[in-house]
Amino acid sequence: MKQWRWAWGWPGAGRRKCVLLGWLALMALSLLGLHPTHLSAQDTNTLPLVWPELTLTRIVGEYDQPVHVTHAGDGSGRLFVVERAGVIRVVQGETLLPDPFLDIRDRVNSNCGECGLLGLAFPPDFATGGYFFVHYSAVGNPVSPDAPSEPDPGTGNDTVVARFRITGDGNVADPDSEERILLVNQPYTNHNGGHLTFGPDGYLYVGLGDGGSGGDPFNAGQRTDTLLGKILRIQVGATGSYTIPTDNPFAQVAGSRDEIWAYGLRNPWRFNFDRLTGDLYIADVGQGSYEEVNFQPAAGSGGENYGWRIMEGMHCYGSPTCDQTGLTLPVAEYDHSRGDCSITGGMVYRGFLTRLQGIYLYGDFCTGRIWGLQRDGSGWAVQELADTRLRISSFGEDEAGNVFVVDMDGGIYLVGDAGHTWPHALFLPSVRRP
8 A cells, every 4th residue: 555645735736835944943943952863773673574554745845857955064953955957946944046056058058958056065064164065967078187087079968077266255156166076988978976975984885877878888887997887986185186086996906996985786776775774775767677786784895786787777688598696686676557757865863753763765756656674584575565647767865864755846845754744843834835
């Protein structure tokens, strides 16, 4: 039975009442001396399998093809919404600020379906350093003498990972402050990856797809001499460059790229660390039959091969049998029999709602279905939690651990649980929107 309830009804149904509470939770609870539930890693593995009844509440703002939402970790309580065309917007309290945080539409290629401004990450020292990182598809074939690049010729949507700085305003960044730290030529226009996140170790993790087309024609996923089809792990410093962590799994392997942390990926579309345990969850988009969730425990040392193009999900790709030696198989998968087509990775919930604690949330772009994944003894349990009909492009969280769902059609939604009552201070004045 689907455990699902809209907070205000199906999309497009009349006037919508939106309770603005997600990103104000941290501030409101701090004033009352309340804090998120804190559980040990051991606790999270012994919680009973009681699934929440998911609700979604739309927050303020209309956005142009939003693809991500995140926070700065600076105590401000702000949310940052990434729009695919090359704009980042700021939500402060109940207000969507009128001026963009960053506007780089002049250099972002958003004219192909999987191109655009795709990722945003704030380093742990953002509050003092004032710089942040983005992942985007560039107009033309940029050449940066300061950024290592792939040898293959690009096609007009090469991947750029760049650093920007804020201005004295704090809510506005300087578009002219760009320092490109990584350039990756893309042979096709799809499978660009796009995610960025800082790990518990302080390093920047970068997601890249296999270069596109179909079936991984370059076998990039299984090659370690290319950055395509990988998650990278790099150390960014005070200048617009990076170094290689000495414990990266391929740092001392001749012929391999030092930046690689994990490989065998087709198009990792969102991956995140559990903010409590440090475990890493990776959603990898399948070829045409299966979508998968991969898992790396916090104690892992990297170097996992997640199987693409030998495997798609838990199944041999293109052959009834295959050699699975050395592969790390997914902990969860789903097929396309119900119209699903492309997984969107989320995160492990660590906010205020008890029944959501320790559950990894993820969804599908085509159907809008949302699932929960959690440990069940020595294995894993999966439950469908919602059938939303949204085009889910991302999940994100605020500083308090509240989780949001991003709808490519313009909305951001706060995740709730119908079986849990929010602290009274979180019920703020409702706002009616057309």
